[in-house]
Amino acid sequence: MKPLNEMTLCFESRSCNEGFARTAAAAFTAQLDPTVGELNEIRTVVSEAVTNCVVHAYRNTIGSIRLNIRIMPGNTVVIRVKDSGCGIEDVKKAMEPLFTTAPDEERAGLGFAVMQSFSDGVKVRSVVGKGTTVTITKKLSLRCSDV
């Protein structure tokens, strides 16, 4: 299916870019007239996915993060966060609530659980040593019928 609109951003895995990424995502999806709650959910899932790249994928190093957002027919947003970092050995385990490899930094291990509960679907593709792509699908309530 062809997207109705699309944007891609590339930025470095610096923690100060977490705010930039979620704000940009919210600004781009604002054209769908989301509710305050939906906009907050979009900000949150992007923040979680980008933080994973900063904290885990590029641990102790700086790499490139690609944020791609596609607006699909049916008021659906597809958010893709891609890194070329260390990859995840056991995706199933990484997605378990409360599982974290960084408890010292007070990471709660809730990143994927939050992404799942604030969206309509999360897909993770990861190759150790190559990187990870997280794809989040979110269907917005239809408030204006022309999209």
Added chain:
Amino acid sequence: MYNITEGVIILELKSVQKGSELTLYLRGEIDHHSARKMRETADALIHQKKPSLLKMNFSGVSFMDSSGIGLIMGRYRTMLLYGGKLRVVSIPEQIRKMMELSGLGTLNILERSRQDETTE
């Protein structure tokens, strides 16, 4: 009063001491980037004042991701070590959703929503 300014995100923590009650007013957006500074400031204040009750006031928080859960859980543990208690107060609705999802509700540290209070 503590002011920490980083980029466009302004964080502010200020303390009000009523007896041994310490209130931390958190401001701005809480994410992995800002949580570290908030954690350091909060812990420095806790160690200095050693309150029996710590209140974390979220009225000025406009955004929080799961980093905020780590921030709360960490302070909960710190207060337990001191034999003190933690209360999380003035929680905006959007942020309450995140807190309840994380299971923080079971610790009985969250102030109930105005909605819950009026239905009683």
